[in-house]
Amino acid sequence: xxxxxxxxxxxxxxxxxxxxxxxxxxxxxxxxxxxxxxxxxxxxxxxxxxxxxxxxxxxxxxxxxxxxxxxxxxxxxxxxxxxxxxxxxxxxxxxxxxxxxxxxxxxxxxxxxxxxxxxxxxxxxxxxxxxxxxxxxxxxxxxxxxxxxxxxxxxxxx
Numbered sequence: 001x002x003x004x005x006x007x008x009x010x011x012x013x014x015x016x017x018x019x020x021x022x023x024x025x026x027x028x029x030x031x032x033x034x035x036x037x038x039x040x041x042x043x044x045x046x047x048x049x050x051x052x053x054x055x056x057x058x059x060x061x062x063x064x065x066x067x068x069x070x071x072x073x074x075x076x077x078x079x080x081x082x083x084x085x086x087x088x089x090x091x092x093x094x095x096x097x098x099x100x101x102x103x104x105x106x107x108x109x110x111x112x113x114x115x116x117x118x119x120x121x122x123x124x125x126x127x128x129x130x131x132x133x134x135x136x137x138x139x140x141x142x143x144x145x146x147x148x149x150x151x152x153x154x155x156x157x158x
Contacts, residue, residue, distance in 0.1 A: 027072030089138035
Protein backbone atom coordinates (compact mmCIF):
# COMPACT_ATOMS: atom_id res chain seq x y z
CA UNK A 1 0.00 0.00 0.00
CA UNK A 2 2.85 2.43 0.83
CA UNK A 3 4.43 1.63 -2.52
CA UNK A 4 1.19 2.50 -4.34
CA UNK A 5 0.78 5.78 -2.43
CA UNK A 6 4.42 6.73 -3.02
CA UNK A 7 4.06 5.94 -6.74
CA UNK A 8 0.87 8.02 -7.02
CA UNK A 9 2.56 10.93 -5.24
CA UNK A 10 5.51 10.80 -7.63
CA UNK A 11 3.23 10.61 -10.68
CA UNK A 12 1.10 13.52 -9.45
CA UNK A 13 4.24 15.58 -8.78
CA UNK A 14 5.61 14.87 -12.25
CA UNK A 15 2.29 15.83 -13.86
CA UNK A 16 2.23 19.08 -11.88
CA UNK A 17 5.81 19.82 -12.87
CA UNK A 18 5.05 19.11 -16.52
CA UNK A 19 2.05 21.44 -16.40
CA UNK A 20 4.00 24.31 -14.89
CA UNK A 21 6.82 24.10 -17.46
CA UNK A 22 4.65 23.74 -20.55
CA UNK A 23 1.81 26.18 -19.92
CA UNK A 24 3.47 29.25 -21.45
CA UNK A 25 0.83 30.77 -23.67
CA UNK A 26 2.33 33.45 -25.90
CA UNK A 27 0.10 36.19 -27.34
CA UNK A 28 -1.85 34.95 -30.35
CA UNK A 29 -0.43 37.76 -32.50
CA UNK A 30 3.13 36.59 -31.69
CA UNK A 31 2.34 32.99 -32.60
CA UNK A 32 0.71 34.14 -35.84
CA UNK A 33 3.70 36.35 -36.73
CA UNK A 34 6.14 33.51 -36.11
CA UNK A 35 4.10 31.08 -38.22
CA UNK A 36 3.71 33.58 -41.06
CA UNK A 37 7.30 34.85 -41.05
CA UNK A 38 8.97 31.47 -40.56
CA UNK A 39 6.51 28.90 -41.94
CA UNK A 40 9.13 26.12 -42.07
CA UNK A 41 10.33 26.71 -38.49
CA UNK A 42 10.03 24.04 -35.83
CA UNK A 43 9.18 25.73 -32.54
CA UNK A 44 10.94 24.10 -29.60
CA UNK A 45 9.46 26.21 -26.81
CA UNK A 46 8.14 29.58 -25.70
CA UNK A 47 9.56 31.32 -22.62
CA UNK A 48 8.21 34.33 -20.81
CA UNK A 49 10.30 36.85 -18.92
CA UNK A 50 9.04 39.89 -17.09
CA UNK A 51 8.91 42.03 -20.24
CA UNK A 52 9.36 39.72 -23.23
CA UNK A 53 8.33 36.41 -24.75
CA UNK A 54 10.98 34.31 -26.52
CA UNK A 55 10.27 31.60 -29.06
CA UNK A 56 13.13 29.11 -29.48
CA UNK A 57 12.96 27.44 -32.89
CA UNK A 58 15.02 25.75 -35.57
CA UNK A 59 15.08 26.72 -39.21
CA UNK A 60 17.24 24.97 -41.81
CA UNK A 61 19.02 23.16 -38.98
CA UNK A 62 19.99 26.37 -37.15
CA UNK A 63 18.74 27.53 -33.76
CA UNK A 64 16.92 30.88 -33.72
CA UNK A 65 15.18 33.01 -31.11
CA UNK A 66 12.28 35.33 -31.89
CA UNK A 67 11.55 37.98 -29.27
CA UNK A 68 8.14 39.58 -28.70
CA UNK A 69 6.65 42.07 -26.24
CA UNK A 70 4.02 40.85 -23.79
CA UNK A 71 1.44 42.41 -26.15
CA UNK A 72 2.78 40.28 -29.01
CA UNK A 73 4.71 42.91 -31.00
CA UNK A 74 7.81 41.50 -32.72
CA UNK A 75 11.06 42.94 -31.34
CA UNK A 76 13.72 40.90 -33.17
CA UNK A 77 14.86 37.49 -34.35
CA UNK A 78 18.43 36.39 -33.71
CA UNK A 79 20.71 33.46 -34.33
CA UNK A 80 24.39 32.73 -33.74
CA UNK A 81 26.68 32.54 -36.71
CA UNK A 82 30.26 31.34 -36.93
CA UNK A 83 32.95 34.01 -36.77
CA UNK A 84 34.14 33.09 -40.24
CA UNK A 85 30.60 33.64 -41.60
CA UNK A 86 30.75 37.34 -40.75
CA UNK A 87 30.36 39.23 -44.05
CA UNK A 88 33.67 40.42 -45.49
CA UNK A 89 32.50 44.04 -45.48
CA UNK A 90 32.00 43.88 -41.72
CA UNK A 91 35.23 41.95 -41.07
CA UNK A 92 37.18 44.61 -43.02
CA UNK A 93 35.42 47.50 -41.25
CA UNK A 94 36.10 45.87 -37.89
CA UNK A 95 39.77 45.25 -38.66
CA UNK A 96 40.22 48.89 -39.76
CA UNK A 97 38.51 50.25 -36.62
CA UNK A 98 39.84 50.93 -33.13
CA UNK A 99 38.54 47.43 -32.28
CA UNK A 100 40.75 45.70 -34.86
CA UNK A 101 43.02 44.03 -32.29
CA UNK A 102 40.18 42.96 -29.98
CA UNK A 103 39.15 39.30 -29.71
CA UNK A 104 35.80 38.34 -31.23
CA UNK A 105 33.80 36.40 -28.64
CA UNK A 106 30.45 35.93 -30.39
CA UNK A 107 28.62 36.89 -33.58
CA UNK A 108 24.85 36.99 -34.07
CA UNK A 109 22.68 37.93 -37.02
CA UNK A 110 19.56 39.88 -36.08
CA UNK A 111 16.43 40.95 -37.93
CA UNK A 112 14.23 43.71 -36.52
CA UNK A 113 11.14 45.57 -37.73
CA UNK A 114 13.44 48.46 -38.71
CA UNK A 115 16.39 46.53 -40.20
CA UNK A 116 16.06 43.28 -42.17
CA UNK A 117 19.61 42.17 -41.35
CA UNK A 118 22.19 43.41 -38.88
CA UNK A 119 25.11 41.79 -37.13
CA UNK A 120 25.94 41.98 -33.43
CA UNK A 121 29.61 41.36 -32.72
CA UNK A 122 30.77 40.83 -29.12
CA UNK A 123 34.43 41.70 -28.52
CA UNK A 124 36.92 41.71 -25.64
CA UNK A 125 40.17 43.46 -24.94
CA UNK A 126 42.27 43.16 -21.81
CA UNK A 127 40.29 45.85 -20.00
CA UNK A 128 37.02 46.25 -21.88
CA UNK A 129 34.12 44.47 -23.55
CA UNK A 130 32.17 45.79 -26.50
CA UNK A 131 29.05 45.01 -28.49
CA UNK A 132 29.03 46.43 -32.00
CA UNK A 133 26.07 46.48 -34.36
CA UNK A 134 26.78 46.53 -38.12
CA UNK A 135 24.71 46.66 -41.28
CA UNK A 136 25.70 44.06 -43.91
CA UNK A 137 27.55 46.79 -45.87
CA UNK A 138 29.95 47.30 -42.93
CA UNK A 139 28.36 50.48 -41.57
CA UNK A 140 28.64 50.64 -37.78
CA UNK A 141 25.22 51.49 -36.34
CA UNK A 142 25.94 51.35 -32.63
CA UNK A 143 28.72 50.53 -30.20
CA UNK A 144 28.44 49.73 -26.51
CA UNK A 145 31.73 49.58 -24.59
CA UNK A 146 32.10 48.81 -20.89
CA UNK A 147 34.87 47.87 -18.51
CA UNK A 148 35.52 44.20 -17.90
CA UNK A 149 34.84 42.98 -14.39
CA UNK A 150 38.04 42.52 -12.43
CA UNK A 151 38.44 39.05 -10.97
CA UNK A 152 39.86 39.02 -7.49
CA UNK A 153 41.69 35.86 -6.41
CA UNK A 154 41.21 35.46 -2.69
CA UNK A 155 43.98 33.92 -0.70
CA UNK A 156 46.81 35.12 -2.92
CA UNK A 157 49.33 37.34 -1.12
CA UNK A 158 47.42 37.27 2.16
